[in-house]
Amino acid sequence: MPEDLKDQNGSKKGLTALLEEVKSEVKVLKEKGVEEAKSLQDPEKTQLYKSIFRVKHDDKPRSRALGVLSNVFLHLHPAKINRDAVAYNYTWGMGGISFYLFVVLTFTGTLLMFYYHPSKVQAFRDILYLEHDVPFGKLLRNMHRWAAHLMIITVWLHMFRVFLTGSYKKPREFNWVVGVILMLLTMLLSFTGYLLPDDQLGFWAVTVGTNMARATPLLGHEGPFGPELGMTAYNDVRFGLLGGSIVDSNALLRAYIWHCIAIPLIASVFMAVHFWRVRKDGGISGPSPMMLASEIKEERKL
């Protein structure tokens, strides 16, 4: 275009022509823009949406199924499930709630880690700082604490439900075993966290708790056959747990690492296995059709 202008030697007429040209260009652009804006009314047609979700969001059975299966967070679920199993009264939702609480605890726990130093000098002050100066610090600490307690309750109730529905029976025996390990890990997570505020409550609870380790048969210096095997207060299991013979700075550091890194990682691995097995064992166990005593088949003998 600038080439055309030069030919006309910069006359006024050239300027109007330029203006006209710009106008028409703007008009085209505007129409394009309006059209695009209109298409945004249906965001599911945009490249952005399609690139993220990949599946149409409508109530066709195919889309519903794909929506679950093609989403990394939702694909733990099958696409369809037993119609009676979604009713609350069968599972009580306790497994799912336990998992949700684990997620809440990971989230609040990570935020707490920003403010906490696992050292004898700092730990207690950090809690005071959290409670009094950090915005929402108190709420954060409370939520972490109560979610931990609640998780223990929901895990126990989950186990109770799985027992009452006989869901540990063939073929789910092994998932029950994984579950028992998860329960132990949940309680250990809570227990290691108890020491971290470095206050009297945690200190004495952990002292009472680890004192029992002294009495471990064979491996504790006060346990049966411990002294005979050369156990002293400086080389037995309790020493290994605390990193010393008393609950002190090493114990605090060890509790911190177990609590924030090791046990959460181990528990995550076991949870992954647990959920995987729920699927591989044929999905949730029921409510399944009832079997009558007269239908028990003879066990195949080895």
Place this chain on the structure above:
Amino acid sequence: MDWAQLWEIASAPDNVPIVALIVLVPFYSWYGLRQSLANDRLIAQLETDPQMAKTHHRKTQPWRPGWEREVHVWPYLLRIEFLAAIIVTFILMVWSIALNAPLEEPANPTLTMNPSKAPWYFLGLQEMLVYFDPWMAGVVLPSLILVGLMAIPYMDANPLGNGYYTYKQRKFAIWAFCFGFLILWLSMVVIGTFIRGPGWIWFWPGQTWDHNRVVFEANRDLPDIFGITSALGKGIFGGIVTLLYTAVTAIAFHKVLTWNDFNRKIYQRMTLVQYLTLQFFIITMMSLPVKMIARLAFRIKYVWITPWFNI
């Protein structure tokens, strides 16, 4: 009646989970039992009516011909999960705004807390310390609880009740589990919270926690009652009593396993290993209430005394 004392214990923020437990556990026990009984009624019907057994869908859930057997996870399950997440978050928010997590004085090894309690979910173990020495209560029994729990699916030879609530078809399993979980484990958590005061002394609910109270109860060992004084005598006597307990419990339990036709049918299916493992865990579990009664009612501390360990 010291209501202030009771309130002080019940309203301590760290004890709120136990108060919740006292409400939630009976509720869910009832909830499960209700469904078990409903299923049991249907089972009884099916058993008497073979024609119905052939055609019935065998669930207490409503069913109409033409209904799909399965539903889509999205939205029928996901909406429930989403709702549950919102409700749990809401409860946590309210709870966290209303009650503060406890924070005591900074840790001080020279100032013992009295009572010095384990976190509530371990109070069962701490309570067991009253009846057993630490190596048993703190190490051996907890390990056996875990291993015993893990062994449940492998010991239970009863194929009925897989995937539905029932009481009738699994009477023994349900009684055994509820005895262990509700009576032994949870009630000890409650005792540890509400009843054990300073010095781990028994205070009835509503009794004031008196820090100066001392209980002069002379605990005796079983051999003493029989006038056995020599170490060797005590060792042999205790061994015999323990063996006797084992034998009596084993026989009584065997009677339970062969009580009626149904029990015998399941018993027939058990392998020897299953039978012996089950016996072992039942005998171990029952030793706790036996020692509790011996201690609380007869003030007997040890039954079996040896130079290496006491039980």
